[in-house]
Amino acid sequence: MAQMNMIQALNSAMDVMLDRDRSVVIIGEDVGYFGGVFRCTDGLQRKYGEHRVIDAPIAEGGIVATAIGMGVNGLRPIAEIQFADYIYPGFDQIVSELARLRYRSAGDFWSPVTIRTPCGGGIRGGQTHSQSPEGIFTHVSGLRVVMPSNPYDAKGLLISCIESDDPVVFFEPKRIYNGPFDGDPDKPAIPWSTHAKGEVPDGHYTIPLGLAEIVETGSEITIITYGTMVHVSQAAAKTAGIDAEIIDVRSLAPLDVDTLVASVKKTGRCLIVHEATRFSGFGAELAATIQEECFWNLEAPIGRVAGWDTPYPHAFEWEYFPGQKRVIAALSNIMEAK
């Protein structure tokens, strides 16, 4: 066991897999000699060579496409897209190709590519370094979509993704790379060493894909969330003094409906929290499913707290970010309903 922040945990996951499986390769912009702009691949090229940790041209579509081809030829590629905001030039290759190859060839061809990409705001990145486009990918049949909220999960889930024969888009909430974040930018930064999930085994372990985790048990309301917002939600519930059951979705698609439904049936109330814009965001799917499955148990409408339906504005970052204040307001709203 070691103390790791999320960057170290991700690095460790890739290190373990490069070591165990000679078919694992990494390709992406600045991932090689430099070790990645967030340093997630630091030291890996030195250790495994420049033929396995490969610097790429600036062409996200080309990175995904060549990764697909490598996967078809027996490698197990990890493709890094430098920011989730820059995944769109690779969209066709992800949606039309990576996601559909197994289906269209009736299982004869497939490519086990894992796409890693940092997402989310709160780092003063402005409109093109802050986006959370995960919802879009959850609508694409044939993909797994994963987002961890802490170092322990990050490593275990990433190893599962690399080992999975399904293609995965793995979103890394970069605001919590270095420490958990409760939504208050004025507080001093907290390192992962203060958090239980900052304890990470050095070696190989996995966290199964497709399972949510109940990070707080509670009785009054279920908060369904993921990524950075897990921590904001925890802090908000605490501040509000509400006994919330908080679920970290982790695997967005396929989704662990059972865990969510069981909790909401128990609590009778539900709030969904994510950083992505609200309209047609992943929260919509969560709310639609929960109302369908838990209708007779619901004592109040399901609430959604999400980014406003605008691009991520540089100067209004903290008015945009769905912080504790908004979570608490939504919680009270739901608790007071009827």
Add this chain to the structure above:
Amino acid sequence: MAQMNMIQALNSAMDVMLDRDRSVVIIGEDVGYFGGVFRCTDGLQRKYGEHRVIDAPIAEGGIVATAIGMGVNGLRPIAEIQFADYIYPGFDQIVSELARLRYRSAGDFWSPVTIRTPCGGGIRGGQTHSQSPEGIFTHVSGLRVVMPSNPYDAKGLLISCIESDDPVVFFEPKRIYNGPFDGDPDKPAIPWSTHAKGEVPDGHYTIPLGLAEIVETGSEITIITYGTMVHVSQAAAKTAGIDAEIIDVRSLAPLDVDTLVASVKKTGRCLIVHEATRFSGFGAELAATIQEECFWNLEAPIGRVAGWDTPYPHAFEWEYFPGQKRVIAALSNIMEAK
């Protein structure tokens, strides 16, 4: 007034606008000399010249990008993407550029591009000529998303889109280009001349963006739908003998929440029907919003009938397509609830 099918109505809309406004241009693959693979631009190049109805290289990203540049330089481009399944190579230009230009430049730059693209299945097109990706675009702040269900609306809405200074993605359900379709492929095709909305004025008229239409008033349940599924839903409700209020959303984003909410508050029940895959489809947003706004009026969970969460399979087209059978089953389910 004239009898028009949807192709003729769309053609007429563009004809009217090319004639009225010399800044209107069309660009797309095979749209010029040939008149489009679905013949939506038939005759327009002959009439307005090859400098205004422009054949394009096969590069959807380039088509959208150059259309954006033309729009910035005072033209009002209509870009055709030959099939919605092929819109993904243009995704970055649509999402990162077209949708965000006005916002990021604080209103100093903008580009009034209308992207027309045929969508939907039921034409034996297989996985890459059948998709309904509209939900994805509704998650992108800064875009309008529109889908008509009949010739009259198609023309009026398309003219509004062309005249709008906002960028629009305009989806054309190609299964109903030539006639309304109730979901039964074994029935003989019905022409638009049999349908009230097949009567279309020759000249200029508009249908405002952002307004849904109640196509059937009813009291027992509200069916929220759009595109081809409007007709399937109408037929299904009739067959089932259910007094359904059927709403054609038409403008998916921004959404006419008020009309939907008023109806569900009245009927107390709601079914959402679309052809796109279910998981994180646009129906999710509809359900999430309706349950939030109408919670205290709902007598049953909101149902969703949608495409299965698989690619569109060639051979199983009619098992995949959410036809009357599935709509009726869902209706009974909801009507019988509690």
Add this chain to the structure above:
Amino acid sequence: MTRGSRLHIPHPPARPGEEPDFSYLETSPAGAIARPDINAKTADIEHLAVELIRVLDDDHNAVGPWDPRLDPGELQIGLRHMLLTRIFDARMQRIQRQGKITFYMQSTGEEAVSVAQGMALRPSDMCFPSYRNQGLYMVRGRNLVDLMCQCLSNTRDMCKGRQLPIMYHWAEGNIFSISGNLGTQFPQAVGWAMAAAIKGEDHIAASWIGDGTTAEADFHYAITFASVYRAPVILNVVNNQWAISTFQGFAGGEKRPFAARGPGVGIPGLRVDGNDFLAVHAATQWAAERARRGGGATLIEHVTYRQAAHSTSDDPSRYRPKNDAAAWPLGDPVERLKDHLIKIGEWSEDRHEALIKELEHVVQAAWKESNKYGTLTEGPWLDNDLMFDDVLKELPPHLEKQRAELRALEE
């Protein structure tokens, strides 16, 4: 506003009702172009991207340094594969017209590309085809019944009913799955080749796209990555002059041959007479050997003509002269190889007729057999459950639920 438009709009040389006109086509005499060493520097062989590599001359002789000197037996096999491709295409086209399959695309006039290239590659080389490379399946010997069953989406369909007709694939035969999205396979082939290089293997990849598709991003990704990593891949542009209704000028072929995109990024470009079986074979051999020896990628432009409609949904008489194909200066690939074989005394009109009969019979027999596995209108049919498989490797809970819902409905 457009009174004074200064925009340049490419024009095909002739439209319906006009005489075919191929004066725009720049050619070189057969045998005129030197064959450089496979280790030649790209900068020294740039002219190959604008000249036209040809072997068969107007008198049906094979001439010049690019003559691959194939055995007559091999040429006969090549002729057979081309004819089989053409006869198969013609039959499937008719079958579609009879409403027995939903869609079809012929490769008529372009058979030399797939067949000569397929023969010049090793069976272990990986092909990433477009939808007009059915000749590869002939070369690699796929059972016609398998191809037909795919087109029928019947119970023996290799795609389990999930794809449009002709969107074949063949894992054991090293032929990749065809997507409906144009061009996506081009950079995937480069990735496959990169993996082969990483693994230290000497297999190479080959991929094909059309002239129109060169405008897509994937073309650019492919040539860029192939250049950067010196990937062992042959990237083929089949310039059949048309992309549905648009003339190759709309892809930028008016000013400069597509082969020239290669030298533009530092990989050799070869412009080849795509209707000349021997030239295509020789160019492919050159590129394959270069790739296998570590010299990296080659871009080959095959200059040919799409004799038939784009697909069964198309009607070319709307946009080009009816007799265009007959006027095409580079002739017909089947005829030219046949004439050459006759010229060298290894073939005859009679043998040709007999071969056509034989192949028609083969195709007919395959069609008969294929129908046993189901047709559009008659069973047996694929099990509906198959619709939910292979979305992911294992069936996830939500698809299990949807499958159950469908099963319940079907009862």
Add this chain to the structure above:
Amino acid sequence: MTRGSRLHIPHPPARPGEEPDFSYLETSPAGAIARPDINAKTADIEHLAVELIRVLDDDHNAVGPWDPRLDPGELQIGLRHMLLTRIFDARMQRIQRQGKITFYMQSTGEEAVSVAQGMALRPSDMCFPSYRNQGLYMVRGRNLVDLMCQCLSNTRDMCKGRQLPIMYHWAEGNIFSISGNLGTQFPQAVGWAMAAAIKGEDHIAASWIGDGTTAEADFHYAITFASVYRAPVILNVVNNQWAISTFQGFAGGEKRPFAARGPGVGIPGLRVDGNDFLAVHAATQWAAERARRGGGATLIEHVTYRQAAHSTSDDPSRYRPKNDAAAWPLGDPVERLKDHLIKIGEWSEDRHEALIKELEHVVQAAWKESNKYGTLTEGPWLDNDLMFDDVLKELPPHLEKQRAELRALEE
């Protein structure tokens, strides 16, 4: 498995701790290259894509046919704009380091590109810049206070707080909005130019991207559409040798200059000494005149060096020798123009020193004024309501609701 990897991996010539090595750089002597007529056929001037257009020789004289013969007064203005750009950059960099703005990107060493090109274009020509073209703003005379207020996201911010520092735009000045997504502006510029041609106007467009960005699809779209429609546009690749940590070889610059992509699709490519103010000016004039007279697009590669870090988030000492910039064979653009002016007797060290002082003062005064409109830490601040404007032209109902929700929360 990679023991025997045969994949080619590009390598920069020197890494930290090693001696700078620019032996890979191919240059031509100043004045050595003929200046073709602006109507020259692309095929006849392909060599311009691999040779290097240079005017200033090692003795600081302007020589050869590409000498634009500018007035000394114009050269002094050019020097002033370059110096202002550099001083502005240096100040803003310091300001970022002091935590007063969140981010910054310098153009140090590349000033000649924006300044000489800006001066060679007409004010009515439309610029689609990248994030390293601040020199255009200097040439076109934007108030420095406006630029600084953008970087501060304060109440006078032209972007109303919505963009990262340096993502300027200027509608009246004909400078387009900068996106964070690399390269997207390149084909947009082509579209703008197509519209100018359609309208029969003689305005042209110009756009800039970096060497690394040439690998993106947008580069390909731009050169393809520009070629097909002969769009009046100048497409510039600023090859500053680096894309963050990756050397230009990773974009395919190792085998073939980026300018060669032009002839690859049938548009001229000019490879220019990007640190030679006169050469950049002359090449731009040539391309602009060609475009204005209907000759279509030109691709210009500016060979230059990114002297500074990629951005304030970058530390180049991790991936290249510290003294790299000093060893760059093409020198520094400011120094070279200064030396030339001194050589021709139109400048002096004293005047230079005085100008630097003056410009530092100008920048300092602008900074002082900018702060009045608000800073990161001190008001006045932009109204939160502005966050919801300009998503669409009119505020839609759902954003009205969200705005109300935020207002309520803020109370």
